[in-house]
Amino acid sequence: MSGPVLLTGAAGRIGTWLRGGLPERGWAVRCLDVVPVADVRPGEEHLVADVADLAAMVDATEGASAVVHMAGISGESTWPAIRHSNIDGTYCALEAARLSGVPRVVLASSNHATGYTPRPAEGLLTEADAPPRPDTYYGVAKATMEALGSLYVDRYGLDVVCLRIGSAFPEPTSTRQLSTWLSPADTVALVDAALKAPSPGFSVVWGVSDNTRRWWDLTAARALGYEPADDAEVYAEALIEAHGEPDLTDPVHARVGGEYTTAAFDAEHFTA
Numbered sequence: 001m002s003g004p005v006l007l008t009g010a011a012g013r014i015g016t017w018l019r020g021g022l023p024e025r026g027w028a029v030r031c032l033d034v035v036p037v038a039d040v041r042p043g044e045e046h047l048v049a050d051v052a053d054l055a056a057m058v059d060a061t062e063g064a065s066a067v068v069h070m071a072g073i074s075g076e077s078t079w080p081a082i083r084h085s086n087i088d089g090t091y092c093a094l095e096a097a098r099l100s101g102v103p104r105v106v107l108a109s110s111n112h113a114t115g116y117t118p119r120p121a122e123g124l125l126t127e128a129d130a131p132p133r134p135d136t137y138y139g140v141a142k143a144t145m146e147a148l149g150s151l152y153v154d155r156y157g158l159d160v161v162c163l164r165i166g167s168a169f170p171e172p173t174s175t176r177q178l179s180t181w182l183s184p185a186d187t188v189a190l191v192d193a194a195l196k197a198p199s200p201g202f203s204v205v206w207g208v209s210d211n212t213r214r215w216w217d218l219t220a221a222r223a224l225g226y227e228p229a230d231d232a233e234v235y236a237e238a239l240i241e242a243h244g245e246p247d248l249t250d251p252v253h254a255r256v257g258g259e260y261t262t263a264a265f266d267a268e269h270f271t272a
């Protein structure tokens with residue numbers, strides 16, 4: 001495949017991991033963020049633009065082989081802020097890809113698109129068992145992202161892979177994250193697989209490491225070619241000593257979205 005991958009949200013946490021990891025896997029990366037990247041690396045191409053600016057996004061996607069769309073607010077916020085960055089931003093990423101003839105878009109969805117989904121009594125939860133059931137405005141934007149992705153596949157024939165990312169942090173910091181952690185290396189492996197999978201059409205997969213305590217099924221992600229290497233269990237002893245054994249009846253552990261489904265995430269807690 002010729003042409004660089006346009007990486008939106010390149011200055012963010014996941015964007016920074018991908019700027020390191022994708023070139024190691026052979027991808028040329030064109031970086032875009034609304035703020036300049038602090039530590040520009042040799043050979044990197046950089047653009048500063050708002051992802052919700054369609055004209056700028058059309059310019060940015062010109063000649064790209066794929067878009068990896070990581071930009072957006074990374075948690076709950078006010079409706080206007082979410083609508084601008086996360087809903088308009090996703091529309092512009094997809095529409096710019098269509099207008100520029102970019103055949104594939106990888107979207108950073110989230111477990112919060114399905115946050116009110118209960119943990120299954122036993123076994124693993126597949127993506128098909130978790131249709132959109134958002135827990136926040138943030139989750140609504142991620143459910144909208146998946147719906148927009150589906151539209152651009154059916155109507156315009158793009159390939160769109162939605163990654164329902166769990167907890168993408170350097171290491172797990174809570175007992176919930178013993179189940180939901182997606183390590184930096186596995187984040188790169190998952191995006192690489194989403195870029196390489198032959199003709200995925202429309203695909204929605206959980207983004208989680210191979211955690212001993214995970215309850216999200218990885219069959220669909222593995223079918224794309226994802227081979228996770230990490231397991232949060234190495235952090236279990238320390239986290240359980242600090243926080244106690246997880247209470248599986250607590251919404252934080254009993255629902256996909258964890259704390260996002262609790263009253264602490266009611267709208268009045270978020271102001272402009």
Ligand code: 15L
Pocket residue numbers: 074075110111112165166167168180257258
């Ligand atoms: C997400 O989607 C957020 O971006 C991140 O900040 C965490 O809240 C994560 O989900 C999670 O569920 O742990």
